[in-house]
Amino acid sequence: MTVTAPAADRAELARLTARRTRRNLIADGALAVATGAALLIVVVILAVILLDVVRNGAPHISWAFLTEAPREGMTAGGIFPAIVGMVEMVVLMTLAGVPVGVATAIYLHEYASPVSRVTRAIRIAVANLAGVPSIVFGLFGLGFFVQFLGAGIDKVLFHGDKVYGQPAIIWAALTMAVLTLPVVIVATEEALRAVPRELREASLALGATKFQTVFNVVVPQASAGILTGTILAVSRGAGEVAPILFTGAAYFLPLLPRSLSSQFMSPSYHVYVLSTQSPDVDATKPILYATVLVLLLLTFTLNFAAVVVRARMRRRTGAPA
Amino acid sequence: MPSVTIPEGAVPVPRAKRASLRVTAPPARPPRLRLAPAPFWHRAAEWMLRVLAVSAIAAIVLILVFIAKEAAPLFYSKVVRAEVTLSKMWWPQLWPGYDESASVWQPVSEIPKFGIWPLILGTLKVTVVAMLVGVPLGVGAALYVSEYARPRTREILKPVVELLAGIPSVVLGFFALIVMATWFQNLFHLESRLNALVSGVALSFAVIPVIFTLSEEAFRAVPRSYIEASTALGAARWQTVSRVVLPAASPGIAAGVALGLGRAIGETMIVLMASGNAAIVSASFADSTRTIAATIAAELAEVVFGGAHYTVLFFLGTLLFLATFGINTAGDWAIGRMKKKLGSTT
Numbered sequence: 227m228t229v230t231a232p233a234a235d236r237a238e239l240a241r242l243t244a245r246r247t248r249r250n251l252i253a254d255g256a257l258a259v260a261t262g263a264a265l266l267i268v269v270v271i272l273a274v275i276l277l278d279v280v281r282n283g284a285p286h287i288s289w290a291f292l293t294e295a296p297r298e299g300m301t302a303g304g305i306f307p308a309i310v311g312m313v314e315m316v317v318l319m320t321l322a323g324v325p326v327g328v329a330t331a332i333y334l335h336e337y338a339s340p341v342s343r344v345t346r347a348i349r350i351a352v353a354n355l356a357g358v359p360s361i362v363f364g365l366f367g368l369g370f371f372v373q374f375l376g377a378g379i380d381k382v383l384f385h386g387d388k389v390y391g392q393p394a395i396i397w398a399a400l401t402m403a404v405l406t407l408p409v410v411i412v413a414t415e416e417a418l419r420a421v422p423r424e425l426r427e428a429s430l431a432l433g434a435t436k437f438q439t440v441f442n443v444v445v446p447q448a449s450a451g452i453l454t455g456t457i458l459a460v461s462r463g464a465g466e467v468a469p470i471l472f473t474g475a476a477y478f479l480p481l482l483p484r485s486l487s488s489q490f491m492s493p494s495y496h497v498y499v500l501s502t503q504s505p506d507v508d509a510t511k512p513i514l515y516a517t518v519l520v521l522l523l524l525t526f527t528l529n530f531a532a533v534v535v536r537a538r539m540r541r542r543t544g545a546p547a
Numbered sequence: 548m549p550s551v552t553i554p555e556g557a558v559p560v561p562r563a564k565r566a567s568l569r570v571t572a573p574p575a576r577p578p579r580l581r582l583a584p585a586p587f588w589h590r591a592a593e594w595m596l597r598v599l600a601v602s603a604i605a606a607i608v609l610i611l612v613f614i615a616k617e618a619a620p621l622f623y624s625k626v627v628r629a630e631v632t633l634s635k636m637w638w639p640q641l642w643p644g645y646d647e648s649a650s651v652w653q654p655v656s657e658i659p660k661f662g663i664w665p666l667i668l669g670t671l672k673v674t675v676v677a678m679l680v681g682v683p684l685g686v687g688a689a690l691y692v693s694e695y696a697r698p699r700t701r702e703i704l705k706p707v708v709e710l711l712a713g714i715p716s717v718v719l720g721f722f723a724l725i726v727m728a729t730w731f732q733n734l735f736h737l738e739s740r741l742n743a744l745v746s747g748v749a750l751s752f753a754v755i756p757v758i759f760t761l762s763e764e765a766f767r768a769v770p771r772s773y774i775e776a777s778t779a780l781g782a783a784r785w786q787t788v789s790r791v792v793l794p795a796a797s798p799g800i801a802a803g804v805a806l807g808l809g810r811a812i813g814e815t816m817i818v819l820m821a822s823g824n825a826a827i828v829s830a831s832f833a834d835s836t837r838t839i840a841a842t843i844a845a846e847l848a849e850v851v852f853g854g855a856h857y858t859v860l861f862f863l864g865t866l867l868f869l870a871t872f873g874i875n876t877a878g879d880w881a882i883g884r885m886k887k888k889l890g891s892t893t
Contacts, residue, residue, distance in 0.1 A: 250783035257785045258695055264687025265704065268755055272711050275722050275752075326602050333600035337593065344601075350879070351603040357806065357875035358610060358868060359813020360716075361840045365864040368847070369613040404606050411603065437589035465715025468815040468840075472847055494717050501721045502820055514725075518718055529713040533706060 276522070283519030286512045292520070296478065300500060301509040305517055310482050311490030312464055315399045315474075318486075319463050323403030324456050327410025334411075335418040336440050356408035360468035367401030367473035368393075389487050396486040398474030405469055406459035413458060417451020417539065418444065450539035454532045461528035465521065467494045477503075493521045614868060617861035620853070630855035631661045636862075639664075652826035652837070654846065654856045661859050665826040669743070669836035673818055676747020676832060677754050677811045682804055684751070685758030693766035694788060705763065712756035720820035723749030728821060735833070741823030743836040749817050754807040761806065765799020765885060766792060798885035805878030809871040815840040839863050 290304055297303035330348065338345040377391035390396075421444050429439040445452075467475075476489040477499050483490040496517050504510040620627045639648040642660060650662030692704050727749060728740045737744070769792050777787040793800075823835025824845060843860050850857040 247783075250785070253785040254783060257788060258691075261687045261691035261695065264684045265691045265708070268684055268688045268708055268711065268759070269704075271752060272707070275714065275719075278722070278726055279718075326599050329596050329599035330603055333596045337596065338600070348600060348603055350876075351607045353879050354872055354875050355603055355607050357809045357813075357871050357878075358607075359809075359815065359840055359871055361813065361815040361843050362610065362614065362864050362868045362871075365614045365617075365843065365847070365861060366610045369617045369861070370609055373617075373852075374613065404610075407603060407606065435585040435589055437585055437593060461713065465717065467715075467717045468844055471844055494715055497717050497721050498816065498820065501724055511725075514721070518721055521715060522718060525713050525715060526710070529710070 279515060279518050279522055282511075283515035283517075286516035287519060291516055296513075300478070300504065300513060301506065302513070305491075305493055305496060305513075305520065307479060307482055308491040308493045308496045308517075309520075311395070311479075312492045312494070314483055315395055315402065315470075315490055315492065316460050316463050318396060318399035319402045319406065320456060320460060322400055323406055323459065324410055324452075326403075327407050327455065327459075328414050328452055330407075331411045331414035331418060332440060332445065335415050336436075336444065352408050352411050355404075356412075358405075360405065360466055361471075363401055363405045363469040364471050364473065366404070367397055367469060371397040371400055372473060392487075393472060393474045393476075393489055394487040395474050395483050395490045398470040398490070401469045401473050402463045402466065405466065406462050409459045409462060410452075410455040413455030414448065414452050417448035417454070420451070420539070421447045450535050450542075454536045454539070457528050457532040457535065461525045461532070464492075464528070465494050465525050467492075467498050470495060493517055493524075497521060611865075611868060614861050614864045618858055618865050620858045621862055624858070627855045627858050630659055631859055636661050636663045636859070650828065652842070654859070655849075659855065661855075663863075665828050666837055666839045666842055666863070668828055669822070669826065670812060670838040670840070672743040672832060672836055673747045673750060673822060673838055674808065674811045676744060677750035678804070678808060680748055681751035681754035681758055681807055681811075685755045685803065685807065686762045686800055688755075689759050689762035689766060690788070690792075693763050694792065708759050709756055711752060712760070714752075716753055716814060716816040717820075719749050719752050720817040723817060723821035737833045739823055739825075739833070739835045741821055741835055743822060743832045743834065746818045746820075746822035746836070747832070749821050750811055750814055753814055753817060754811050757807040757810055758800075758803040761803030761882075762796070762800045765796035765803070768799065768885070769795045795888075796885075798881045798888065802878045802881040802885070805874050805881060809874040809878070812874070813840055813867055813871050815844050819844050839867055843867075 292304055292309065293306050294304035295307050296305065330352075334345060334348060338348075372391065372393060375390075376394070376397060380386060380389055380391040384390075425443055425447065426439055429443040430436070434442070470492060474489050475492050475495040477491075477495075479489060479491055481488075497514065500510050500514040500517065504514075621631070621633065639650045640660070640662065641648040642651060642658065645651075650664035651660040652662050652665045653660040688708060692701050692708070696704055723745055724741070728745050731737060731742075731745045731748075732740050735744070773791050773795060774787055777791045782790070818838045819841040822838060822841060824837045824841060825835035826837040826842070827834060829836075843863055846856065847860050850860065
C-alpha cells in the first residue's frame with residue numbers, strides 16, 4: 227500500500243481520501259484553486275516587476291553607462307562613481323562586520339552552553355537586531371557613529387575641526403555592518419551545525435586543543451557557510467538606503483571617495499534621488515531604469531550565488547536540506 | 548513502566564539486536580576527556596571570541612541608548628520644551644487659525660506643530676493595507692507550496708517566491724512610484740496619484756516573503772503522522788488542511804504575521820516614495836498619507852542638530868524601535884511555542 231511507503235509525498239497521500247462526496251470534491255477544489263491563485267498572484271507580481279525593469283532598463287545599459295560619471299543634471303552619462311562608492315562601502319562593511327559575526331557564531335555554537343543566560347541573551351539580541359527598522363539604524367548611525375564617535379575623534383585628533391564628525395563612508399559602512407550582523411551570524415551558525423561531531427572528537431582525541439580544533443578543523447569545514455553569510459550581507463548592504471541617508475551617502479560628488487571621511491554615492495541612493503527629486507522625470511527615466519536594473523542584477527546575482535554555495539555545502543556534508 | 552506481554556516467538560530477534568546495540572551504542576554524553584593543555588595565546592584568543600560575541604547585545608543596547616539619548620531633551624531641555632512637550636504631541640491643540648483643537652504635524656511653520664496622530668494614523672492605514680494583501684497571499688502561497696505542489700515543483704517555487712525578498716525596498720518604492728501609481732490611478736479613478744492604497748500594496752510585496760517563508764516552514768513542520776492519522780480517519784483533504792494542518796501550524800503562521808507586521812511598520816523607502824507624504828487626518832485610503840518612518844527619513848536631513856524638531860524625530864525613532872521590538876519578541880515567542888508543541892510529538 228502507498229500509505230506505508232515512506233516516499234509518498236503529501237500530494238499523493240491526500241488523494242487517498244475516503245469519500246468522494248460532492249461536498250468534499252467542491253471544497254477540495256476550492257481550496258486548491260484559492261491557494262494556487264495566491265501563489266500565482268505572487269509569482270505574477272514578481273514577473274511584472276522584473277519584466278518592466280528589464281524592458282525599460284536593458285536598452286540603456288552599456289559599457290559607457292557603467293564607466294562614466296553622470297552628466298547634464300543626471301539626465302545623461304553613467305553611474306560609475308555610484309558603483310565605486312558602493313563597492314568601497316561594502317568592502318569596509320565586510321571587513322568590520324563579518325569577523326564580528328563569525329566570532330559570535332563560533333562562540334555561540336562551539337563554546338557557550340546552550341542554556342546559559344548569556345547565550346539566550348545573545349540569541350534574543352540577534353533576533354531583535356534583525357527586526358529593527360532600517361531607518362532606526364540610520365538614526366543610530368547618526369547619533370552614535372557621526373555625533374558621538376566622529377565628533378569625539380575630531381575633538382581628540384583634529385582640535386575640533388570637522389573631519390569625522392560629519393556623514394562619511396566609514397560611518398555608513400559601520401552602520402551597515404551592524405545591520406547585517408544577524409545575517410552573518412545566522413548563516414555561520416547554520417554551517418557550524420552541519421559539521422559532524424565526529425570531526426571535533428577525532429581532533430580532540432589526537433591531542434589538539436579546543437582552540438586548534440575549532441580553528442583548524444571546524445571553521446574550515448564551515449567556510450562555505452561563512453561565505454554564504456558574507457554574500458547575503460553584501461547583497462543586503464548594497465540595496466539598503468535608509469541607513470545611509472544621514473550617515474554618508476551623497477546625491478552627487480565630483481570626486482570618488484578618497485578617504486574614510488569622504489562621502490560616497492551609491493546606486494541604491496541614486497535610485498531614490500532620481501525617482502523623487504528629479505526636476506524632469508521623463509528625461510531621467512532611462513537612467514533611472516538602467517540604475518534599477520544594475521541594482522537588481524547585482525542583488526539577484528549575489529543571492530543566487532549564496533543559494534549555490536549553500537546547496538553545494540549541503541551536498542558535501544550530507545546535511546538535510 | 549507499563550508491562551506489555553509479548554507473544555512467544557516474537558521475542559528473540561529484537562532482543563538479541565537490542566543487546567548487541569547496547570554494547571556499541573555511544574554514550575548519550577561525550578565522555579569527559581582531559582583536553583590537551585592550551586598555550587596562553589589560545590586562551591587569550593578565546594577571550595577575544597567571548598568579547599566579540601557580546602557585540603550583538605551591545606549593538607541593540609547602544610541603538611536604544613543613543614536614539615533615546617537624542618530624544619531625551621524633550622523631557623528636560625528648556626529650549627526644546629518651549630516649542631514642544633509630550634502632551635502637546637499627544638493631545639489635540641487649539642492652534643491659531645483653527646476653529647477647533649486638532650492634532651497637526653507641521654514642524655516647519657511659523658508656529659511648529661508636532662501633533663503625532665496624523666503620522667500614527669498614516670502608519671496604521673498603510674500597514675493595514677499591506678497586511679490585508681500580504682497575509683492571505685503569503686499564507687495561501689505557502690499552503691499551496693507545502694501541501695499541493697509536487698516535491699520537485701516545490702524546489703522551484705520556493706526560491707522563486709523568495710526572490711521577492713531579494714528585491715531592495717528602494718526598487719519596490721521606485722516601482723510603486725513610477726509604474727503602479729499610474730495604474731492604480733487609472734483603475735480606481737483616484738484623485739491623488741500617491742496614496743495609502745498604492746504604498747500599502749507595494750509594502751505588501753516586502754511583507755509577503757517574510758510571511759511566506761515562516762508559514763511554509765510551519766506547514767512543513769507539521770508531523771506526517773498527523774496527516775496520515777487524519778486521512779486514515781476518512782477526512783477529506785480540505786478537512787485535513789483546515790482542521791489538522793492549519794491549527795498545528797498556527798503559531799508559526801502567527802510568528803510570520805508578527806514579523807511581517809514589524810517589517811511593515813518600520814519599512815521606510817517604499818512609503819517614503821509612494822505614499823505622497825501629506826500628514827493629514829483622513830479615513831480614506833485614497834488620500835495621501837505620511838508614516839512615522841517616512842517622516843524621519845524625509846525631515847532629518849534638514850533639521851538643526853539638537854533642536855526641537857531633531858529631538859522629536861529621534862523620539863519617533865524610539866517609538867518605532869520599541870514597537871517593532873515588542874512585535875518581534877512576540878513573534879519569536881510564537882516560534883518557540885510552535886517548536887515546543889510540535890517537537891514533543893515527533
